[in-house]
Structures are given as C-alpha cells and as structure tokens.
Amino acid sequence: QPALTQSPSTSASLGASVTLTCTLNSGYSDYKVDWYQQRPGKGPRFVMRVGTGGIVGSKGDGIPDRFSVWGSGLNRYLSINNIQEEDESEYFCGVDHGSGSNFVEKVFGGGTKVSVL
Amino acid sequence: EVQLLESGGGLVQPGGSLRVSCAGSGFSFSAYAMDWVRQAPGKGLEWVSGISGDGGSTYYADSVKGRFTISRDNSKNTLSLQMNSLRADDTAIYYCAKERWNDGAVGSTPIDYWGQGTLVTVSS
Numbered sequence: 066q067p068a069l070t071q072s073p074s075t076s077a078s079l080g081a082s083v084t085l086t087c088t089l090n091s092g093y094s095d096y097k098v099d100w101y102q103q104r105p106g107k108g109p110r111f112v113m114r115v116g117t118g119g120i121v122g123s124k125g126d127g128i129p130d131r132f133s134v135w136g137s138g139l140n141r142y143l144s145i146n147n148i149q150e151e152d153e154s155e156y157f158c159g160v161d162h163g164s165g166s167n168f169v170e171k172v173f174g175g176g177t178k179v180s181v182l
Numbered sequence: 183e184v185q186l187l188e189s190g191g192g193l194v195q196p197g198g199s200l201r202v203s204c205a206g207s208g209f210s211f212s213a214y215a216m217d218w219v220r221q222a223p224g225k226g227l228e229w230v231s232g233i234s235g236d237g238g239s240t241y242y243a244d245s246v247k248g249r250f251t252i253s254r255d256n257s258k259n260t261l262s263l264q265m266n267s268l269r270a271d272d273t274a275i276y277y278c279a280k281e282r283w284n285d286g287a288v289g290s291t292p293i294d295y296w297g298q299g300t301l302v303t304v305s306s
C-alpha cells in the first residue's frame with residue numbers, strides 16, 4: 066500500500082520561499098498527491114492536487130498564487146513564494162489508494178510544520 | 183458557501199459507544215461522497231471511513247473495521263459515524279469531510295472541504 070514521507074518541520078523568513086517535499090514509497094510513482102494546509106486549531110484546507118505533470122485540476126478555494134506544485138519521480142513538491150505570516154501552518158500530503166469500487170483507503174503523510182520567522 | 187458542522191463528541195469510557203454527526207449545507211449533499219478523518223492530539227491525519235453519495239458503498243480503515251459504522255441521510259443532509267467498542271487510541275478530533283467531484287464515488291478525488299471537528303475522548 067502507498068506510504069508518504071514528509072520532513073517534520075522547516076522555517077523561512079517572511080517574504081522568502083520554501084519548498085515542501087512529499088515522497089511516495091517505491092511502486093507508486095504514478096500516484097497523484099493532495100496537499101492540505103492546517104492552521105493551528107483549525108480544520109485542514111485543500112491546497113491543490115499534484116502529479117508528475119504538475120497541478121491536477123484547480124487550486125482550493127482562496128489559495129493564493131504564491132502556492133505552486135510540481136512532481137518528479139516519487140516526489141511531490143509544494144512551493145510557497147513570498148511567504149506570509151498566515152502561511153504558518155502544518156502541511157499534510159495525502160493519496161487515494163484505489164477509486165470507485167476498487168477504493169481501499171486514503172493515506173496521509175506525517176505533516177510538515179512551517180514556521181515563518 | 184459549503185459548511186460542515188460536526189456534533190456529538192464527548193467523553194466516553196473504554197468499551198463504550200458514541201455517535202458523531204455532521205450537517206452539510208451549501209452543496210448538493212447526495213451528489214458527493216463523504217469521509218470521516220481523525221486527528222489524535224498533536225498527531226497527524228488518519229482516514230477513518232468513507233461513503234458514496236447514495237450511501238450504497240462504505241469503506242473503513244482496518245483500525246476501525248467491525249467497530250465503526252458510517253451512514254448518511256440524504257433527506258436531512260446528514261452524515262453519521264457510530265462508534266462502538268471504543269478504545270483509548272480512538273481519542274481524537276473527528277473531522278467530517280466532503281470529496282471534490284460530484285460523481286458520488288469515494289476516492290480518486292481530493293477532499294475539498296473539512297469541518298471544524300468534534301473531539302472524542304475515550305478515558306475512564
């Protein structure tokens with residue numbers, strides 16, 4: 066079954082850029098990954114879906130242009146340019162294992178906590 | 183505006199039962215698959231269960247299979263999770279979540295809206 070690995074934490078200065086990585090385990094290089102933002106004390110918020118060809122579909126409601134994604138091999142990346150204080154959050158990636166009648170489960174990574182200095 | 187409002191959380195003893203519910207509004211409820219996702223205190227997200235738009239297909243994580251039952255009442259725009267034989271490791275915030283595409287099937291689509299969650303604490 067798929068598994069997702071994320072670094073526990075990272076930080077960036079206000080106005081700088083940061084890139085988060087979500088790594089799939091071997092054998093799942095064709096899987097698309099969903100990125101979610103979770104601010105302290107709040108429910109998660111959908112950011113966007115990414116495959117090896119880049120964004121899949123459209124961003125979540127209200128997601129600023131400074132958020133972008135791309136994918137390569139087993140890695141799926143979320144980049145935040147010109148990081149703002151409101152971007153300080155935990156970011157989770159997730160995948161669907163199967164779909165429709167073949168659906169098995171949704172799997173999430175452990176999350177990356179982003180601090181804005 | 184899509185809104186998901188959970189209710190029913192609380193303190194329950196190990197081995198006990200609890201039912202949490204979610205009221206959906208601002209979208210055509212029956213057209214969308216729905217999920218429950220939980221988050222233990224200070225931990226990451228764990229998918230618990232999913233249900234198709236018509237309620238005919240249900241799915242469970244291995245950790246809750248046989249103990250939890252997901253259901254929906256499309257006439258009342260309500261999603262529910264019946265939790266039996268609760269254990270300490272079921273302690274978590276339980277989030278109601280809507281899937282993005284209106285094909286009614288679980289999976290293959292992101293979760294695009296989440297509720298604020300309801301806290302379930304299993305402790306003696």
